[in-house]
Amino acid sequence: MRKLVILGLLAGLIFVAGCEKTTTEYVYLDEYPPPPSGITSVTADEAVYIYWHPVEVDDIDGYLVYRNTSETGTFTLKADISHPDTDWVDTEVINGNTYYYRLSAYDESGNESDLSEAFAMDTPRPEGFDEVIYDYYYEPNYSGFDLYLGEVVRWDSEDCDIYLDYDVLLEAFFINVRFEDYYIQDFGYADDFDDVGYAPPDGWSGFNSIEAIEGHMYVLKLRHFGEWHYARVWVTDLFFDYDVPAMEFAWAYQIDPGNRELKIVPGMPKHVETIVQDN
Numbered sequence: 001m002r003k004l005v006i007l008g009l010l011a012g013l014i015f016v017a018g019c020e021k022t023t024t025e026y027v028y029l030d031e032y033p034p035p036p037s038g039i040t041s042v043t044a045d046e047a048v049y050i051y052w053h054p055v056e057v058d059d060i061d062g063y064l065v066y067r068n069t070s071e072t073g074t075f076t077l078k079a080d081i082s083h084p085d086t087d088w089v090d091t092e093v094i095n096g097n098t099y100y101y102r103l104s105a106y107d108e109s110g111n112e113s114d115l116s117e118a119f120a121m122d123t124p125r126p127e128g129f130d131e132v133i134y135d136y137y138y139e140p141n142y143s144g145f146d147l148y149l150g151e152v153v154r155w156d157s158e159d160c161d162i163y164l165d166y167d168v169l170l171e172a173f174f175i176n177v178r179f180e181d182y183y184i185q186d187f188g189y190a191d192d193f194d195d196v197g198y199a200p201p202d203g204w205s206g207f208n209s210i211e212a213i214e215g216h217m218y219v220l221k222l223r224h225f226g227e228w229h230y231a232r233v234w235v236t237d238l239f240f241d242y243d244v245p246a247m248e249f250a251w252a253y254q255i256d257p258g259n260r261e262l263k264i265v266p267g268m269p270k271h272v273e274t275i276v277q278d279n
Helices: none
Strands: 002-006 014-016 019-021 026-030 040-044 047-051 060-068 076-082 087-090 099-107 120-122 127-134 144-146 151-153 162-167 172-177 183-189 209-211 216-224 227-241 244-254
Touching: 040 120, 047 099, 060 087, 076 087, 127 144, 127 151, 127 162, 162 244, 172 183, 172 216, 172 227, 172 244, 183 209
Parallel strands: none
Antiparallel strands: 002 026, 014 019, 040 047, 047 087, 060 076, 060 099, 099 120, 127 244, 144 151, 144 162, 162 172, 172 209, 183 216, 216 227, 227 244
């Protein structure tokens, strides 16, 4: 941003025909832009999406995205984004690792702001879509799902996290968790897969079985390798495949132990969220 400053330098006094004449010099002072604000991120599979508010100065030229593996310490430059773009996707990430992002802005003269005080924190994790499992009684080999590996498994295998059960008398589908120290809760209807960002710390069902309802999101707390992990399942279709009950769903699994982050939508301030470690 350039500010016109009148220095009013008096070059001299010239007296011509009894008149006084002065000269005025105009000098431009170049100010540094402020850093971006409103930094948020979206958790994805082997990717992190970064969003921020535009810097409202006349000569803003672009933004620099910096990343680190901790909140403090040296942040490394990862991207140079030209204005007016205010988003960037980081694909050089590993699922289960946590990354911190801060931004600066620069103007047409190359003046760069300080790094933003606010930051976005994100832990990418695997996800999948259009998975199908069948009722455990009719198709036992294709009735369970391993959220850690993202694979369809047999309902009574050691790798099974959830499996499908259709109650003929109730004419209802049920999602069963495989083991006693697994927990599940119905988060209610969701418009899309991104509606649930964080697994709740409590509110789990007291049963290992919960009715599957089309369009509902289910959040799970699972003990894998002696540590708690969180996941979610979004039921997209309940149907009969040649008279065999079946469920189609999308899923996301957080491989970082104790991290309840599943996904955050743009506009939610990630830097105020707290990772909760459950023991």
